[in-house]
Structures are given as structure tokens and as C-alpha cells.
Amino acid sequence: MEKRALFSNKLLPYMLLVPQLIITLVFFYWPASQALWQSFLLEDAFGLSSEFVGFENYRTLFQQPEYYRAMVTTAIFSSAVAVLALSCALLLATQADKKLKAAQAFKTFLIWPYAVAPAIAGVLWIFMFHPTLGTLARPIKATGVDWNPMLNANHAMLLLILSATWKQISYNFLFFLAGLQAIPKSVIEAAAIDGSGPIRRFWTIVFPLLSPTTFFLIVVNIVYVFFDTFGIIDAVTGGGPAGRTTTLVYKVYADGRLGGDLGGSAAQSVILMVIVIALTAVQFKFVERRVQY
Amino acid sequence: MVENRPYRDLMAYLVLLMGVVIVAFPVYLAVLGSTFDAATISNGNMPLLPGDQAGINYSQALLSGGRLAREPVSMMMLNSFIMAMGIAIGKILISILSAFAVVYFSFPFRKTAFWIIFITLMLPVEVRIYPTYKIVADLGLLDTYAGLILPLIASATGTLLFRQFFMTIPDELLEASKIDGAGPFRFFKDTLLPLSITTIAALFVIQFIYGWNQYLWPLLITTKSSMQTIVIGIKKMITTQDALTEWQIAMTTAVLAMIPPVLVVIFMQRLFVKGLVETEK
Numbered sequence: 001m002e003k004r005a006l007f008s009n010k011l012l013p014y015m016l017l018v019p020q021l022i023i024t025l026v027f028f029y030w031p032a033s034q035a036l037w038q039s040f041l042l043e044d045a046f047g048l049s050s051e052f053v054g055f056e057n058y059r060t061l062f063q064q065p066e067y068y069r070a071m072v073t074t075a076i077f078s079s080a081v082a083v084l085a086l087s088c089a090l091l092l093a094t095q096a097d098k099k100l101k102a103a104q105a106f107k108t109f110l111i112w113p114y115a116v117a118p119a120i121a122g123v124l125w126i127f128m129f130h131p132t133l134g135t136l137a138r139p140i141k142a143t144g145v146d147w148n149p150m151l152n153a154n155h156a157m158l159l160l161i162l163s164a165t166w167k168q169i170s171y172n173f174l175f176f177l178a179g180l181q182a183i184p185k186s187v188i189e190a191a192a193i194d195g196s197g198p199i200r201r202f203w204t205i206v207f208p209l210l211s212p213t214t215f216f217l218i219v220v221n222i223v224y225v226f227f228d229t230f231g232i233i234d235a236v237t238g239g240g241p242a243g244r245t246t247t248l249v250y251k252v253y254a255d256g257r258l259g260g261d262l263g264g265s266a267a268q269s270v271i272l273m274v275i276v277i278a279l280t281a282v283q284f285k286f287v288e289r290r291v292q293y
Numbered sequence: 294m295v296e297n298r299p300y301r302d303l304m305a306y307l308v309l310l311m312g313v314v315i316v317a318f319p320v321y322l323a324v325l326g327s328t329f330d331a332a333t334i335s336n337g338n339m340p341l342l343p344g345d346q347a348g349i350n351y352s353q354a355l356l357s358g359g360r361l362a363r364e365p366v367s368m369m370m371l372n373s374f375i376m377a378m379g380i381a382i383g384k385i386l387i388s389i390l391s392a393f394a395v396v397y398f399s400f401p402f403r404k405t406a407f408w409i410i411f412i413t414l415m416l417p418v419e420v421r422i423y424p425t426y427k428i429v430a431d432l433g434l435l436d437t438y439a440g441l442i443l444p445l446i447a448s449a450t451g452t453l454l455f456r457q458f459f460m461t462i463p464d465e466l467l468e469a470s471k472i473d474g475a476g477p478f479r480f481f482k483d484t485l486l487p488l489s490i491t492t493i494a495a496l497f498v499i500q501f502i503y504g505w506n507q508y509l510w511p512l513l514i515t516t517k518s519s520m521q522t523i524v525i526g527i528k529k530m531i532t533t534q535d536a537l538t539e540w541q542i543a544m545t546t547a548v549l550a551m552i553p554p555v556l557v558v559i560f561m562q563r564l565f566v567k568g569l570v571e572t573e574k
Contacts (some may be wrong), residue, residue: 007477013398016405020391027444028413031424045309095305102306106457108559113567115554116320117506117524121387123547125529127326127540133323133337145351149415166319169312172521173568179503198301227419231508235528249419253509256423265423272420280414 032273038266050263058269064109065266066243067251074247077161082218084165089172090214094202096173097180107177114170118228120234125163145206149237153244156237161247163236164229171224172217178212180206219283223276306474320551326544327351334540350545359530359542366546369523372438374509374553376522377504379442381497388496389449389489393481396459397467407456414449418510426513436520441511445504451496451573457571458492459485495568498561502554523550 018164039057041050059065096106113121128136131148134182140147149155183206191201230249239246239254246254249272256265326334329344338513354366380437418425425444434440442443464483470480493546511522521529527550530543 003460003467006467007397007480009398009477010400012477013400013403016394016398020387020410022424023387023443023447024410024413026428027425027447028410028416028421031421032416034424034427035421039362042303042433066372081317088312090306095308098302098305100305102300102308106309106313108562110309110316111562111566112555112558113316115502115506115552115558116551117508119508119528120506120547120550121319123527123543124323126531127544127547128319128322133335133339133540135339135341149532166316169316171569178570207461211380223417227417231506234508234512235531240314252420253422259514262423269420269423269555274415276416 001064010237029111033077035269035273038263039270040263041266044264050178053263057263058271061264061267061271066246069243070246070248070251073245074226074249077157077164077229077245077247078222081164081168081225081229082221084161085168085172085221088165090176090210092169093173093176093180094206096177108174111170112168114174117231118164118167119231119235121163121167122160122232125143125159125166126236129159131226143157151241153241156245160229160232160236164225164232167232168221168224172221175213175217176210179210216236216283219279223279226272226276248275302511320371323514323544323547323551325533326540329541331539331541337558346541347497350541352547354542354545354549358526359539361545364518364521364526366523366526367521368519369526369546370549370553371518373522373524374507376507378505379438380445381500383442383446384448384451384500385496387446389455389493391457392452392459393477395487396456396478397477408413410449410452412449413447414453415522418445422509422513429514435514436517440514441507441545442504444509445510446494451500454492454496454572456490459491462488472574491567492571494561495564495571497568498557498565499568499572501557502565535572564569 006143040052040054042053042056092110096103096110109286116124125132126149129140129147129149131137131141131150137147147155149159178214183273187205187209188201196204210293226247227249229247230253233245233250237245239250239285248268252265252268252272255261255268322339325339325341326345328347329339329352330346330349333344334341347527356365356367358365358368391406391410395403403481428434429440432440434443466484470484475483504522507522508524508528511525512528515521515525523546527543527546530546531538
């Protein structure tokens with residue numbers, strides 16, 4: 001798609017593009033290519049010299065049990081958050097889609113957690129479930145569970161999943177609500193005349209018609225858990241206890257900063273880039289399908 | 294609606310009300326936490342109604358900070374504000390210009406320029422943190438606002454959004470301006486800019502929240518406590534050694550950190566929803 005009428009200045013378009021191109025080249029392409037290049041280098045312990053080692057960093061990476069553990073952690077974390085955040089949001093959106101008097105007020109009250117920074121969300125949840133002073137930790141302990149997310153990896157993971165879900169519901173809710181409102185009422189009325197009840201109508205008509213939104217949100221949620229939850233993890237667990245809540249992105253940070261293993265960290269970055277590009281490609285396929293719908 | 298079943302409306306109200314309570318409860322606790330003294334919180338029996346220490350906590354946090362993050366929170370909020378505004382305004386400026394170039398001019402390498410920008414959509418800053426850190430360090434931008442802002446401006450969302458919007462503007466407008474003898478600058482200023490106001494505002498709202506909530510990047514490149522943003526500051530207030538954590542100040546800071554972006558979402562809801570839905574396409 002192109003405009004019929006255009007300006008024909010020779011130099012001006014380049015001048016308009018220069019600011020964005022310079023920033024993109026300096027802060028995007030340059031570091032991305034550095035990451036790629038560094039992933040083939042091995043630095044000595046003092047960072048004074050480095051030599052080209054080919055795929056050595058990748059080979060070392062795939063021999064680390066910690067790397068597989070981070071993969072499993074990321075998989076558990078992202079699928080749990082995606083399932084929870086999507087189903088809660090869908091439930092809320094279907095209810096908010098009904099013609100209620102206070103629908104707009106409910107909408108406002110449900111969307112604002114989007115504005116809370118992930119790290120702050122983590123701090124709120126750790127305050128709520130802190131083993132000694134958390135308001136909600138007391139009732140849990142009263143049931144006899146030795147609740148301690150600082151020491152127990154499962155408790156830590158649970159806390160991460162809950163706080164990440166809490167923050168993501170509002171986003172999913174907005175998109176589900178928009179999707180629901182785009183479904184023509186006549187279709188639903190037709191089904192009602194044919195005698196199908198609300199639950200049957202939801203599963204046979206509304207849910208299938210909503211599937212483009214759902215697929216889009218699944219991808220967005222996975223990307224969210226991969227990258228945006230860094231703040232939550234750093235605030236709630238710091239990757240612990242004993243590295244059991246370290247995700248792939250958190251490991252890039254921890255290995256490069258705390259471990260000083262820049263080559264290994266770069267190799268991990270490259271693998272992550274490949275994953276994101278794959279996810280984005282999947283997303284674009286669905287966006288195209290959504291347009292045809 | 295299709296049928297009239299009052300009990301279903303009642304159920305809807307109940308579900309939504311429960312949703313609102315779950316969403317609000319953690320924040321309510323934080324607000325509570327900011328109204329008690331340290332002893333009341335740390336004995337683990339914090340009451341569920343506000344205490345009377347709010348004045349003390351908020352003035353201590355804003356004016357002198359906590360024991361662990363010594364900078365006053367008002368200073369951190371100023372840093373966050375500058376960073377968020379810088380990112381929002383910077384992104385809007387460079388992307389509206391580049392979208393204008395890509396849509397309204399024909400020149401060699403137009404497609405190439407578009408793709409160079411477009412590909413950046415796929416890679417968030419998290420996957421290239423250390424090389425970016427090194428470049429920012431080499432440029433001498435550590436602990437500066439420019440270092441906080443510039444690397445986060447490098448992304449394609451704004452350009453795509455404006456490009457999409459410009460495509461919907463009828464060609465006749467440009468033809469008419471040309472007949473009136475307007476050059477590219479006149480057309481941009483008198484026609485394109487006024488039409489784009491809502492899009493600009495929507496992008497601004499989203500980018501302001503994005504900038505205010507940044508965590509990993511400021512964590513890496515700010516070493517001086519005077520350059521800390523509020524989201525970093527609050528993390529530093531909470532340590533693994535419980536005895537050192539001043540929860541009342543941490544919660545006060547958390548509330549202060551939430552206020553600006555939450556207000557933006559509530560009072561500019563229409564723009565916020567528009568921005569969110571359109572930048573994700």
C-alpha cells in the first residue's frame with residue numbers, strides 16, 4: 001500500500017530518518033552484533049584478552065545442568081502465568097461484557113494494575129506473603145504449612161506466579177473485552193432463538209470467535225513472562241533459593257554481572273533472540289489471519 | 294441482552310467484585326503498611342485499618358529517604374519523571390519524523406530504511422543488555438539521563454503506529470496542500486500534526502508508563518544513588534536481612550511509585566486503551 005501523492009525532495013527524507021536510524025544503529029544493531037560476536041569469544045579471568053573459540057560457549061552452555069533447569073523454570077513459569085492470567089481475565093471480561101450499570105467503573109478498577117511496575121508488584125506480594133510479617137502468611141501458617149518463600153523453592157515459584165499473574169490480568173482483560181464487544185450480537189441472538197443456553201453459547205460461539213484474540217494474547221503473555229518479569233523475580237526471589245527460580249533472562253543477567261562470564265551470557269542472549277524472533281513470527285502469522293477473519 | 298435473567302446479573306456483579314477485591318488487596322495492604330510504624334508491622338499483626346503514622350512516614354520518605362537507599366524519595370521520583378518524559382517525548386519525536394519520511398517521500402532505500410527500523414520490534418533490551426551497557430559506558434553516558442533514555446528509545450513501535458495512522462489519511466489532503474503551494478514542512482505542521490494529536494497522546498501515555506516502570510536498564514547503568522529511579526530505590530530498601538528492612542518506608546515508597554502511572558491510566562483511560570490496543574498490532 002502506497003500513497004499516490006508524494007513529495008519529491010532529495011535530501012529531506014534522509015534528514016528526517018537520521019535521528020531514528022542513528023539511535024537504532026548505535027543502541028540496537030551495534031550491541032546485538034556485539035552479543036553475537038562475543039558469544040564466539042572466550043575471555044580470560046581478568047578480561048584482558050579474548051580468543052575466538054567458535055561454538056565453545058554454546059557447547060559449555062548446553063552441558064550445564066543449570067541451563068536446562070532455567071529452561072524448565074521458564075517453561076513452568078510462563079505456562080502457569082499464561083493459563084492463570086488468561087482464564088481469570090476471560091472470566092472477568094465475559095462478566096463485564098454484560099450490560100451492567102457499573103460496567104465502566106468495574107473496567108477502571110480492573111485495568112489499573114497495568115500501570116504498576118513489575119518490581120513494585122513483586123514488592124507488594126512479598127509484603128503480603130512475607131513469612132514473618134505477611135498478612136496472608138499467617139492464615140497459611142495456621143493451617144500447618146511451613147510457609148517460607150525465602151527457603152522453599154516451590155513456595156517461591158508460587159509467589160512469583162501469583163504476582164506475575166496479578167499484574168497481567170488487566171492487560172488480558174482489556175483485550176478480551178474488546179474482542180467480546182466486537183462479536184456481533186445477532187449471532188448470539190440467533191443461537192438463543194435456537195434454544196441454546198448461555199454456557200453452550202459461550203463454548204460453541206463466543207469462544208471460537210474469540211480465538212484470534214486468545215492466540216494473540218498467548219504469545220504476548222509468553223513474551224511478558226520471558227522478559228518483563230525480570231523485575232518481579234529480582235524483587236521477590238533474586239533467582240533463589242539456590243537458583244531454583246532463575247529464568248533464562250535472569251540467568252543472562254546473573255551470569256554476566258555476578259559471574260562475569262560474558263561469553264556465556266552472550267551465547268544465552270543469542271539463543272533468547274532466536275526464541276523471540278520465532279515467537280514474533282508466530283504472532284505475525286496470527287495477526288494476518290485475524291485480518292482475514 | 295438476549296435473555297433477561299436477574300440472577301445472572303447478580304453473579305456477574307459478584308465475580309467482578311471479587312476480581313476488583315483481588316486486584317486491589319495487595320495495594321490496600323501497601324497503603325496500610327505506609328500508615329504504621331516499624332514495630333507494628335514487624336510483629337506480624339498489622340491491623341486491617343489504617344494507622345496514624347502516615348504523616349511521619351511520607352515526610353521521612355520524601356525528604357530524607359530510608360536507611361538503605363539514602364536518597365530522598367522525592368529525588369528518585371524526579372529522576373523517574375525525567376526518564377519517563379524523556380523516553381515518551383524522544384520516542385514520539387524520532388518516530389513521527391521517520392514515519393513521515395517513509396510514508397510521504399519516495400527515495401532510494403525507502404524499503405531498506407523501513408526494515409532496519411521494523412526489525413527492532415522483535416528484540417527487547419533485556420536480550421542485549423551487556424553489549425548495550427558497554428557501548429553506553431564507552432560513550433561516557435553511565436549515570437546520565439541520556440544514558441537512561443537513549444537506548445530505550447531505539448524501538449519500532451512508534452514508527453509503526455504513526456505509519457499506520459498516516460496511511461489512513463486520505464491522499465486528497467496532500468494533493469490539496471500541494472495545490473495551495475505548501476511544502477513538506479507546511480504540510481507536516483498544518484495538516485499532519487493536528488490530525489495526529491490523539492495518536493501522539495495515546496503513544497505518550499503508554500510510553501510514559503513504560504519509562505516510569507523501567508527496571509533492568511536503570512539497575513545496570515546507574516551507580517550513583519543520586520541517579521536512582523524510584524523503582525530501583527524501593528528494591529534497595531528491601532534486603533534479605535529482615536532486621537534491616539524498614540517496611541513502613543518501603544511501603545510508603547511503593548505507594549509513591551504507583552501514584553503517577555496509576556493516575557495516568559485512570560484519568561486518561563480512553564487514550565491509554567487506544568494506545569495499548571494500537572501499539573500491539
